[in-house]
Amino acid sequence: MNMHSEREARGFPRGQASESEHVEDSPRQAAGSFNGKDAPAIAGAALKEPYYRPVGREAEVFEAAYRARMAVLLKGPTGCGKTRFVAHMAWRLGLPLHTVACHDDLTSSDLVGRYLIKGRETVWADGPLTTAVREGGVCYLDEVVEARKDTTVILHPLSDDRRILLVEKTGEELHAPDSFMLVISYNPGYQHILKDLKPSTRQRFVSLDFDYPPEDVEAEIVVRESGLDAAVAGRLVRAGRRMRRLVDSGLESAPGTRLLVHAAALMKEGLGPQEACEAAIVRPVTDDADLHKAMMDILNATF
């Protein structure tokens, strides 16, 4: 089941495959849909296709942005497929994926690199952004607004047509190769006003909107991800969509596709629908007794 291959889905190279193995089994050739002849598959690219069900023209826009050497911003609520999309696109383009989950304490050194003390020596260690710029590949900064403000200073010359990374501490000015792509994501509803992306930052990025997929597509995803029976998955998705509407009644974050997949996986393991959904959907999204009850009512009416 796909949930168990999360590391692969995120684009982590599997095992210790050698460089020649990667080149022979070019993921780009396997995809057959991308004809960027000047972008050979790079060692470290995922060999196995991370499953992604397109909802619109997002893959075409992403590919065009890659060929035009532009950076991409993915907007949308949590659990609606942004991370999976990036993993899929990196595979499709034959590029390694460097994912950074941003948080309040993340500084530009975490991205660019720092000197480490090893014995009596000081050695420079590249951060994930620098690695991606040196070697090529997709660098995905997940929830970028969470990171400290000093990171945007780094991202500006890299995300516009200069495509430069200034590594201040080593005095290097790195020019990103054509195979480098910067991708950032953010969840517009979730952050505080104070933590919004500045216009000067967001206007450097080609932007894609993500949302919960249409009902039939979401059911297809749940079936594919969990192996749950299609009829039961259909009911689960219908209940999930009704639960999302509780946002109007004060539910802080709506359950995304991720939570429906989680509930489906528990049902597949033999739990009843109510029990599975309470554990995988209801409790993770609310501590409020009234909202909990409202969600259970929806589930009891559905199953």
Ligand SMILES: Nc1ncnc2c1ncn2[C@@H]1O[C@H](COP(=O)(O)OP(=O)(O)O)[C@@H](O)[C@H]1O
């Ligand atoms: N379009 C999609 N195709 C395939 N799986 C999807 C899709 N949308 C959501 N999912 C499922 O939902 C889960 C959460 O998606 P993820 O990409 O992690 O969300 P986000 O990064 O937007 O928070 C994925 O692991 C996958 O199981």
Ligand SMILES: [Mg+2]
């Ligand atoms: Mg994500």
